[in-house]
Amino acid sequence: MPHDDHDHDHEHVHHEGMSPSGHPYRADQDEPLTYWQTMEIAVRELLEEKGIFSAAEIATAIGRMDARSPADGARVVAKAWTDPAFKARLMADGSAAAAELGCAIDALKLVVVENTADTHNVIVCTLCSCYPRNLLGLPPDWYKNRAYRSRVVKEPRSVLAEFGLALPDSIRVRVHDSTADMRYIVLPARPAGTEGWSEERLAALVTRDSMIGVGLPHAAA
Amino acid sequence: MSKQSETDLRYHDMGGLPAGPVERSEHDYALWEKRVDALMVLSTSRGLFTVDGLRRAIEDMGPDAYETRSYYERWIYAVNRNLIEAGAYTPDELAARMEAVAARGADYATCSRAAEPSDA
Amino acid sequence: MPEITVRVKTWPSHGLHVRTPRYLRGKRGVIERELGRFPNPEQLAYGLPAPERKLVRVRFTMAEVWGAGAENPDDTLDAEIYEHWLEADEG
Structure with a gap:
């Protein structure tokens, strides 16, 4: 069928170039259809037709x-840095505290682990790829x-050390x-020199990697 | 204990095994990959199967699939397998639909258009 | 609360879906916290009814897990382990 005939404009939003985050998109729309893509289309259509x-x-x-x-995780971290009562709730029940900020953790439980002057936490899933996707x-x-x-x-x-963190x-x-x-999500230590900063300004210092534990937040500029 | 290792070969269980440097590659997900993820999210929300069913099917693909198939290629294999097991559709329905999808064109955008009556 | 020491069973997976990593089997750790009861993933994986089992976080020292190969013996490893994979530590 003619290539300009379909109406799925949204499929072409990411057609070429780099993403807003600066990473290349994986070849997708204009490469030959793969076996696994064919399966995805077929499964999706069957489930839609069956009303599932x-x-x-x-x-x-x-x-x-x-x-x-x-940015969702960063809001949670910045709130914990500025609001001791929120931090206490976050450490006691991560899911409930995150939900206060509009971050639903679904059926899973969020455990927050805190970096301190003498402890550094890092998160992994050796068996598959469990990740706090609701926050990150x-x-x-x-x-x-x-x-x-x-x-x-x-x-x-x-x-x-390979991530630059010795x-x-x-x-x-x-x-x-x-x-x-x-x-799990890591609550990084609040950077020095940020006394009196707003939550919004603090959140901008919080990197994804600092919440996985393979990095630290940005230093106060 | 060699007897144990023969009954314990689960390739995904890789904690502590030797491996090279962490290659810090990242890519933004393609639309078809996000759709696979959405199929998983919606199927589990409908109670058709669980994330453990997904993991089990991926693990059963074996080491070769882990090295040669991408993350969401393994996922769609496992999603499909669990949906078949749950009776959401039948193997022949899948085969016929995959044949019809592939006949629509050469690339993903063309073939993933919504099915029209002429496809039925 | 006194520390409770447990040992992870050395059961092999028998090629089945389990959530107890191989590298922790047979290792001793202490219960870091109790997490409540969750449907047994070893049943869920096969689409079977899954009675709830107690899940705990166990904290291991790197010295216990990796022996002399530990990078730093006092560093720790925490993992969630279902109760049926744990036994009381007899010392």
Whole structure:
């Protein structure tokens, strides 16, 4: 059929070039159709036709996915830095506290682990790719790949050093393997020199990697 | 204990195994990948299967699939397998629809248009 | 509350879906916190009824998990383990 005949304009929004986050898009629309893409289309159409869910519900689910980003986690972190009562609730029940800020964790439980002067936390899922996607969006490739999953439980300091984070022996490293129904997020230490900053200004310092534990927040400018 | 290792080969279970440097690659997900993710989210919300069913099917693909198939390629394999097991549709329905989809054109955008009556 | 020491069972997976990583089997740790009860994933994986099982977070030292190969023996590893994979530590 003629290529200009279809009405799926949204499929071409990401047609070429770099994404807003500066990463290349994976080849998709203009490469030859793959076996697995064919399966995705067929499965989706069968489920829609059988009334299990609608095309609109698929679009809504993708919209929800796209709306989530590390900015959500950063809001939670900044709130915890400025509001001791919120922080206490967050440490006691991460899911409930995140929900106060409009971040639903669904059926899973959020466990918040706090970095302090003598403790650094880092998160992994050695068995698959469990990730706090409700607070950070979809995971980066490296989080799902063999090298990170295999090594960070055995040699976390070497892995963190590869990320540019060299920790002294005086800091204890705690690795958290997401093996079951919990999801984890690191509460990084608040950067020095940010006394009196607003939540919004603080949130801008919070990086995704600092909430996974492979980085630190930006320093106060 | 070699007897144990033979009954314990689960390739995904890789904590502590030797591996090279972490390649900090990232990519933004393609539309078809997000759709696979959405199929998973909606199927589990409808109670058709669980994330554990997804993981089990991926694990059963074996080591070769882990090295040669992309993340969402493994997912759509596992989503489809669980949906078949749940009776959401039948293997012949899947085969016929995949044949029809592939006959629509050469690329994803063309073939993923909504099915029209002429496809039925 | 006194620390409760547990040991992860050495069961193999028998090629089935389990959520207890191989690298922790047979290792001793302390219960870091109790998490409540969750449907058993080993049943859910096969579409079967899944009675709830107690889930706890166990904290292991790197020295316990990796022995002399530990990068820093005092660093720790926490993981969620279902009760049927744990046994009381007999020392």
